[in-house]
Amino acid sequence: MRILHILNHTRRLNGNVHAAVDLACAQVRLGHQVYMASGGGDFDHLLRERGITTLLVDHERKFSKLARSLIRLNGHIRKFDVDIVHAHMMTSAVLAFPICKLKGIPLVTTVHNEFEKSATLMGLGTRVIAVSDVVGRSMRRRGVAASKLKVVLNGTIGSSRMEGRSGEPKALKSPSVLFVGGLHPRKGLPDLFEAFDLVHEEIPGAHLYIVGNGPHRDQYTKLVASLKCAPAVTFAGSIGDPYPYMLAADIFVLPSHADPAPLVLSEAREAGCAIVATAVDGIPQLLEHGEAGILVPPRDPSALAKMLIHLLKSPEQITAWKEKSQLRIDYLTIDRVARETMDVYRSAIPSGKMGV
Template identity: 45%
Template sequence: MRILHITNHVQQIGNGIVNVAVDLACLQAKNGHHVAVASAGGEYETLLANYDVQHFHLDQSRTPINIIKAAWRYRQIIQEFQPDIVHAHMMTGVVLAGLLRNCGEYSLVSTVHNEFQRSAILMGLADRVIAVSNAVADSMVRRGISKSKLRVVANGTLNSPRNRSIKDCQPMLLCHPAITTVAGMYTRKGIVELIEAFVKIAAEVPQAHLYLVGNGPDRTMFEAMVQNTPFGNRIHFEGFQSEPQRYMLSSDIFVLASHCESFGLVLTEAREAGCAIIASDVDGIPETLDRGQAGLLVPPKDSQTLANALMYLLKDSEQLQKLKSQAKQNLERFSVTRVHEETLSLYYELLDNYRVFNLSISQELLVSK
């Protein structure tokens, strides 16, 4: 099978969408398929090449002139690579692939990673739409995408070809108790509420430290916020880390306080590392935490309840250890191999439908003669 993935870039910056696309491309190529990725490029080009995944440069920057150039370049790529399946992971890619294909030229698959974006409805241009959680699937149905197009393939990142085994990762030396998040520095990731919650408990737990791992456009605002608290020396901005698992392995509590979150890939890594987890009860997060069996669920945008949950675990070592143990259970379903196999099954479903359609057309032509 010839498979082309389209994503905006393949930079190693902790972007979950890119990570999923790179994982799929590598495993599909390892499985013997002819695989290519079209993107503006990035550090993962080397990894892709190691797996014999071809990379085509495709800049999808959204300016009128560049979109015209991208359309022209995309047609070149299709003519050269001749894919059976085009798998688009972001909005611009699915629009290009949907509008520029000739009838029957290839089957189109899209994955909805960020269903909270208004543009996510455009992913419905594909023949099949992958939802990364049941919550995402339900949301897309409400927004008008047909159930017959939708397939749920829950995200998974464990044993990714991008990462070393967690057994080979050296834990960071952190101050304890250590509270950590790994997230883009965006307001929607609940960083404000996490900082507020930490400030609420900091005086009562003077040994506790907060580690914010990740970069993003709102980081400067968060840093200014921290400077106006009396606990700035205990709140650490660690920036992007290529191996965030090192922080997780040394953390007592992992927090994901997102306002919206289709799945929460980072939670699977926190679970594998054995963190006690507190996360927002929103979108796909409850599915990722086994409906609250593998972590505490709190309302989003509620710093007081988050502070109460932190204090509960910090004051009850028995409950803290219990949550750490529960986090590591039932992890098999989060493997990249399972995601790869379920995605391939979807591709084959489309190809089988295509063959049946062509056979039917041929028979009709013969009868008409």
């Protein structure tokens, strides 16, 4: 099958880029011809190494540029005679829709960020993929017909992005609590800082590591500096591969307020982390509804602190939850994601028009 993925860019900034890159590489392994149209970025070299043709399509939201991008995208689709177009972001879906409609090519969209109002536009797809059950229910409430909606739960294990990574744990101060993700309000970091201040009072030797970057970094470093726990908090910044941190951490924590299906939980489970996360959006599904990780209420620093203190005072419980993180972990492979996505494609392509 000839597959064209389209997304705003291929930079390492957010999870939907990682998901699209992982999927494209896995589809090549299944024997398909894959193209990636975007504004370019960090992952282009990896994509080309895996045999994926990278195509430049600017997604800047200015009418003149989008008009040129529409013409360019149309040329790529015609030149490569693609069977399916898969859009991963709202601008991508809007660009691809008129071309696919005119040419009779199925458009598949994936809803990564359901919390954005613009996610409704992903309903333009012939088929719409939701990255978790919660996202699927939300899109149905927005008017997307159940007949064209399919849930394909995120998974990262076996990702091409992870090939050649270090299996050596990072040297961390113990006991350690780790957060990995973007420094954005929806990730709930102020809750974590307030909770860790309580943890630090009870367990002065505990240390918190924050891996990631984002527009609120300065705000968060100032917030932490005002707390008693400040000397025990490390902002590690953006790390190309946080896996060594996950291998070393005593507890991995994700205090999100909104998170459709965070890839980082798949990665943390692969690393064998004991996980504490908030019971919002797709997080419970990724943690087997509490069997593979501990769920706590969102926006409740005291409840989070209580659970972290409980675990840090009970090393045997940390060990037990590390073992539980491996429950049904094979379901979180990128190969499973790729196979289920190919099934969605086949359901969208009229019989007799499939290239491979």
